[in-house]
Amino acid sequence: MSLMRPSSPxxxxxSSISSTSSVMRTxxxxxxxxxxxxxHFFGVGSILNLLLAIIFCLGFETLALKLRKKPVLFYLGDYSALVTAILLALAVPPYAPWWLIATGSFFAIVVAKHLYGGLGFNPFNPAMVGYVVLLxxxxxxxxxxxxxxxxxxGYLPLLDSLNAIFAGAHLDGFTSATPLDAIKHNQGLTVEDLYATHSAFQSAKIAGTGWEWVNIGFLVGGLYLLYQKVxxxxxxxxxxxxxxxxxxxxxxxxxxxxxxSPFFHLFSGATMLGAFFIITDPVTSATSTLGRLIYGAAIGALVFIxxxxxNYPDAVAFAVLLMNFAAPFIDYYTVPRTYGHERAQSALRKEDEH
Amino acid sequence: MRKIFDFHGGIHPPENKHQSTQGGIESIALPKELIIPLNQHVGAAADPVVETGQHVLKGQLIAEAHGFVSANIHAPTSGHIRAIELRTANHASGMAVLSIVLEPDGEDRWIELESCDQPETLDAQAIIAKVRAAGLAGMGGAGFPTSVKLGGKDIQTLILNAAECEPYITADDILLRHYAAEVLAGAQLLARVFPRLESILIGIEDNKPEAIASLEHALAAQPNTGNTLAIEIVVVPTKYPSGGEKQLIQLLTGKEVPSGKIPAAIGIVMQNVATARAAWRAVRYGEPLISRITTVVGKALKKQGNIEVLIGTPIAHVLSERGFRETESERVVVGGPMMGWAIEDTLAPVVKATNCLLLPSKEELPAAPPEQACIRCGLCAEACPAELLPQQLYWYARAEDQEKLRAYNIFDCIECGACSYVCPSSIPLVQYYRAAKGTIRQAEKDKRKSDQARLRFEARQERIAKAEAEKEAKRLERKKAAEEAKRKLAEKQAAEKSASAYSATESAKDSTKDSAKKDAGEPDMKAIKSEMVKEALAAAAAKKSAQQDDSSEAEKELKRLQRGLSSAESRLERARATLLKNQEEGADATRLDTLAARVKEAEQKVNDARKKLEAAQ
Known part of the structure; x- marks a missing residue:
């Protein structure tokens, strides 16, 4: 008989989210x-971003694990570096030069994650740290x-894309202001006129060409995660x-x-990506459900402000990092009421105040 | 219909109940020996009242409850007591406990039982006494002595727990299918113990339709005497851990047991259904608790089901009777998969609280995968029935931050295992909490100890300082007196020198005053000196007499001892005198204590000397 004495349970x-790896895969x-x-809207650039980010993030992860003398395959198997890579790649503009992704990956994986002790110990969202450093x-x-x-x-031809990414060719003439830029720098036009004239709102219904669909895409993905109880x-x-x-x-x-308008803010920029993929990073957010509600609301308010x-057209990354700072503070004041206790208490309560 | 409340969190693990409900209540052959631990219950171990080699009858008392929170233990079958010795306990630690080893004689002959044809005529005290005599302890798993729980004064609600929420376990289910009437009779019986009782509830999960039907059938058939409370069967949704005492109370009443208190604090008492039936059999038939229904289940067994097992049956015997395939199994679990504990030594016995033996195959309940990093996903907090934040507790347990652990209410954790069950990083959270609780308890114990030591040390320091101060004061007084005397002497000499015609009577007065002062300053010294003189005299007298007749070596030795005795006696006398004097003078307590101690010491020495002398004579 085995000598291990396993403890209960x-x-x-x-379930489908019964392991950290399966959570990350989901x-x-x-x-x-x-x-x-x-x-669909911006061409193959996002996918190239993604491939580069995956290569760099997993590379840095492997390197950091080696340096920290941790079993590499076991930790790579939690897919957390993959998720960081994807979130960074989605946030960076398509056709960004390769070194941009490399720098972002380095700050995300090595600085924001491993220097703080690896998965679970990082106070700041790694992908957002990478993104903000770049921005x-x-x-x-x-x-x-x-x-x-x-x-x-049409789409940018693949050769031009690769040129832009690896040889530093400029995209001038092919780039334009995002809807958030357009609103921010709008002078003298009513919103209605702006929608009618500005290229960023060409054939857009709510929040700018392409962007509203991108946001709807992330909303769909987010609802799936909610359904999966991630x-x-x-x-x-x-x-x-x-x-x-x-x-x-x-x-x-x-x-x-x-x-x-309210709908403009909901469906432009990184709103939905942020709401369902960034601020839901459990490691860096508040812990209790009430705490997470407050944490989310504060991020929403900061994004709007x-x-x-x-000075920046979008603000999800800044808002998230600011609230990462505040998460432990929120935690102290949002400890749920435990069974058998009259009321909830702050975790700052001192021993002698029983 | 009664409103069913909900409790926070909970999980829905695979029930795995059907494996053991196919058959009825089966029995197995008598084992070669029964190992009956003296402590199968919460509280003090029982005291054995039999001797090795003695023959006992089935149901005979073999160990008596020690104190209030304890339980009697009876012989599960007739046979000979072979030993009362340390045997492996049915406990996660695998430690050895004092147990009575009984070798069955195979006759299974009962002792004469004291039955009661009209239990409804018994008063509360008589019922409690009979329950206590039968050695009942909670059969749901905790093993708390039943009679103690029946002593609650202000109880309005009696709840019978038939929830049986743990996967695999069906002992209560099967019991209800067969003995629902006895369970109900037991409920009515226990209800009569509480004068202010308002309701009797039976809480049962909705995954036991046969047991519910059986209960309802028995309830309909129960004679309605009019003066008894109606029993209400409350079916609750299946959700682990609905059978936890606190959770079932919340489900049925919406009330919460205050933190750190027992249900009696809110007028509720809960008993397991098997305990209720045992109480009925104890009162009606005088049957002590010597056997129980245990679910023996798992794919590593050839045959799974419920067995009526004698208390004390070695688990190994049960397993061999059910075709246990050791190679297929990885662990032997006592209890269910959520809260049971793995044991190493299968010679440990079945006890009063053993409701399940789980023998899973390796595929059935595989070993836990390696622990990964906590990502604070919060699934544990969603599952926690106590509404704790398990992920925070985990961090603080790892950091050994006891203050924070307490602030996050670690002692409200019921160790149900729901958090570990859902944890995607397979962190053995419950184990962390158990360890942390143990550390905190130990730290508290140590703190109490060190606090006491500190108080003692401080008191001692104070005492020493006081004594020093007194000494110093006396020394100063003496010094002052001496200087005064010197000054007087010098004055006198000067006076004598300068004016020889100075009145002689005047100087004489001065010197008497001075000596009187000295006497008042050192009463002890004088007394001690006189005592010492006395002692010396006594010793000298003894020596003298010894010199007078030193005929032989033996006698010399005798004389020496006599001398020792007399000197010890005089020392004692002296010490007593000093103590008496100090008492009369009203010296402070510490001084008196020291003196009293000195007297004791002297007495001891006198006794020693006297003994030595007697031995020599």
Missing amino acids: HTHSA VVLATLPGLIALT ISFPVEMTQWRIPAIEGL FTWHAPVGMLAALFILPVFFYDGGSSASAG IRVWG
């Missing part, structure tokens, strides 16, 4: 609709979004609700100074 859940799968939408360091490269392939304008509804609902309610107060019906009054 002796059985384990066999997340990877759920990014597909968004990725397809991105590829601050290389603002030009990070804001060049290709014109969506619509209405006569996370609870609290953080995404908190963020989306805040991002819907705040514009209600500040949207004046579409004047030239308008901040964009930075989008409207800040």
